[in-house]
């Protein structure tokens with residue numbers, strides 16, 4: 001029932017609000033804030049058709065979203081917004097485009113659109129995955145659940161029914177989010193053993209860019225920054241540990257060395273927007289320019305330049321839903337109607 005109400009709201013209410021100019025009015029009232037968009041992968045599929053990786057967006061939608069951005073904002077490199085926030089300068093109507101995880105689809109599909117429109121963007125890369133040529137752990141989980149020939153998977157004493165694979169993935173991911181990093185890795189190894197080997201074609205939708213592809217994109221307005229070494233939730237990494245040094249310091253050094261970017265010019269990106277004050281301070285003390293989180297909100301002058309808010313874009317968003325996401329009307333309504341814990 002909630003899904004039906006949500007679909008009716010998205011297909012019925014949002015277009016009416018867009019036609020009435022509500023989102024334009026909100027953009028005007030929020031003109032002193034900056035919009036930092038967060039994308040993951042970009043794929044070839046036509047608008048509306050489901051991509052193998054639901055976190056990715058089709059290139060047709062990506063293009064009209066970039067055109068919309070160019071018409072309604074001043075699109076700048078993310079570093080411009082970071083520097084202005086640090087100096088308390090106005091960031092009126094600025095927008096920046098970011099990609100998390102460094103998917104190959106960014107090179108294949110997004111970069112040509114950006115080049116065509118002359119727009120800058122920033123991609124955050126997982127240094128360990130690039131070095132080893134492997135896909136990130138959460139995509140490996142997804143690939144096993146989606147492709148296993150079995151009808152159910154038994155992992156860590158729980159049976160996952162593959163009649164509804166998307167739900168099984170969600171359930172398993174919820175579970176490994178709650179445990180420590182070692183237990184997470186043990187559960188994923190058990191999953192891999194139970195589900196059987198994956199073919200190269202089954203891994204392809206999750207492929208990441210290599211360093212040489214990133215270097216090629218550096219010549220066309222694409223910046224790069226570190227997104228840890230193995231994409232852990234940083235609040236689970238013990239403060240001051242060797243793991244913290246690997247995920248923040250070594251990951252930053254590696255991106256700096258491989259792509260010839262001084263550390264002070266790079267912006268860090270917290271995996272899934274998850275960080276704590278120790279991780280945040282470690283990034284600042286290492287000398288990076290700033291950092292981005294998720295938060296699904298606009299960035300404002302006076303914000304912490306080491307935890308800037310971004311707005312995530314989901315695949316399959318209509319034009320009205322995209323405009324809504326960029327101004328945050330539904331987010332505000334939800335917050336207003338959600339009872340606060342006492």
Ligand SMILES: [Zn+2]
Nearest residue numbers: 100101271272
């Ligand atoms: Zn990520």
